[in-house]
Amino acid sequence: MVLVVDDSLLQLNMILRHLENQELEIITAADGHEALRIAAERVPDLVLLDLVLPGLDGLEVCRRIKAAPATAEVPVIITTTLNGQEDKLNSLQHGADDFITKPVDRRELLLKTSSMLRRKKHLTTLARQASRDPLTGLYNRRYMDFAMKREMMDSLSSESPLSLLMLDVDHFKNYNDTNGHPAGDEVLKAIGSILTAKLRQHDIIVRYGGEEFLVLLPKTSAEGTALVAEKIRHAMEEYPFPYRASQPGGMVTVSIGGACFPEHACDAAELLHLADEALYRAKREGRNCFRLAKKLEVICS
Structure with missing residues (x-):
């Protein structure tokens, strides 16, 4: 043009x-x-x-x-x-x-x-090559660092919340060991497609590393974040992944942790840290579930 x-x-x-x-x-x-x-x-x-x-x-x-x-x-x-x-x-x-x-x-x-x-x-x-994950076509970790700072600045200027989801595929090592790494790669690509289909166009989806994914949700409160997480979790449960019967429960599932800016954190590092903590709480509490960062007394200057 x-x-x-x-x-x-x-x-x-x-x-x-x-x-x-x-x-x-x-x-x-x-x-x-x-x-x-x-x-x-x-x-x-x-x-x-x-x-x-x-x-x-x-x-x-x-x-x-x-x-x-x-x-x-x-x-x-x-x-x-x-x-x-x-x-x-x-x-x-x-x-x-x-x-x-x-x-x-x-x-x-x-x-x-x-x-x-x-x-x-x-x-x-x-x-595009520098900012994209070659397997899934999603944004990569390098782009996430830039996007997080930009979206936090936009959140402050518009006085609107920004939420972060961190997803991890449950028992992914078991899937790879049982079905082979090429099959595991197909799962990761399918997850990228599911996230792209289920989320808004302006949401930012990142393959963070291995079987971990991040999603930035602009203008999304803690309540909205929980709804989005449940939509994602349910979509993963229902998706007909190849060889899913080999997984515990006969499904490929994800555990999800979430945190919100500025409700839970004042900077990008703390937001990531709290979403990560919430993710591993979801892992400890049975997997295939969503946990939100615990409410803290946060005052951002």
């Missing part, structure tokens, strides 16, 4: 004609504020940005696009009639990735556009 920002209808139509038949989804904006709104909502793969815009100029739009975490990696090509060396340097200093002088040459536009889109796709692939 390419966002084209230009307040001149003539210049805008010229760029759109140049990009015809390139199998690109094109969206347009006529001023800086509209461009920022669209960029935040749609997160384009590339922005073609005029420097001279009404209200908010192109340099400030570029700076804000690059400053926002969601759009920081989106490449920006400046398109302008200003062609002095200082104009180019100023654009680069504000985060622009390239510069095209108007009137826009079609060959130059297509070469630079395709180059930037290839680079963006490559970087997106690398970022």
Whole structure:
């Protein structure tokens, strides 16, 4: 998706004609504020940005696009009639990735556009590989550290609760020893699929290591957390995992521990610790159950 920002209808139509038949989804904006709104909502793969815009100029739009975490990696090509060396340097200093002088040459536009889109796709692939577990496709532990801090900041700013679930597959070593590690891997992949299907799109699901999974639940209270945990636990009980008859009780089950921010903890390390404690209480108290962190007198400054 390419966002084209230009307040001149003539210049805008010229760029759109140049990009015809390139199998690109094109969206347009006529001023800086509209461009920022669209960029935040749609997160384009590339922005073609005029420097001279009404209200908010192109340099400030570029700076804000690059400053926002969601759009920081989106490449920006400046398109302008200003062609002095200082104009180019100023654009680069504000985060622009390239510069095209108007009137826009079609060959130059297509070469630079395709180059930037290839680079963006490559970087997106690398970022996904760095943040995803290769077996399940879920987020990995490295991403969790980043997501936890971000979600806790959002929780504080919106004054809404954030909950954490920690899941562990019951008797998983027995399953692996009895049925083989490839069968165990299939169980882990199926659990990833179950969690993805049962949870909200904005919930964050992580394979934390081995047979452990974490789930971050934004805007979810302790009561809501218990309901989500029971939904997950029941879904695991009901799922027709291969060789589940070899497990105790004839089912593949999970034990779940939960903790809430800021009700139980004031920082990420303590939240993880309390969810882990609750998980092992669930293990000690019979497995295939959910336990919530115990209520403490917590005052977060």
